Amino acid sequence: GENVEQHPSTLSVQEGDSAVIKCTYSDSASNYFPWYKQELGKGPQLIIDIRSNVGEKKDQRIAVTLNKTAKHFSLHITETQPEDSAVYFCAVHPQGAQKLVFGQGTRLTINP
């Protein structure tokens, strides 16, 4: 089955700097890659997603890049703000499956 590895498990950056979180996956047929942000005491919130026919997608300060050949995708947050502090999960949707496979999560802390 699909295996997703997410790194780093914790990340601390200064406010205004950039943060990058990386995920690798094993099934080359996987075709959908969402990122979720989970704040303390809340449910996961979709922040950006990318499909296998696209290499990069941006939404204001957030971007995701996908390298299908290497089977990895990354979340980039620029000009970080304190409200970006949260746990971020990558996920992969294997083709033909009815479920997402999640990475283990990254706890991002933005230091003022």
Add this chain to the structure above:
Amino acid sequence: DTEVTQTPKHLVMGMTNKKSLKCEQHMGHRAMYWYKQKAKKPPELMFVYSYEKLSINESVPSRFSPECPNSSLLNLHLHALQPEDSALYLCASSQLPTTAGNTIYFGEGSWLTVV
């Protein structure tokens, strides 16, 4: 509006109690999900309903009983739970079952404590 509403937000129950978690969405989504999340871990899939029919049960113990009364509602009936079942229970929905890579939207979750 991408909103999945869960009630209650917090629930404390004894091991002999029977309780239910409720979930509602009005986005016209035809797939609904129950996930369980323990502290510092990613969500784990429990059940998937597609077009109001149970399509996936991830070998969940029978003390958890899902129900989908209609396309907007999803319940999780709880009976004879164990303390290790204490967790955040997340409901989610997607337009269609995720074989097509449809976006899954989560609710805020119900915090369950079993005493």
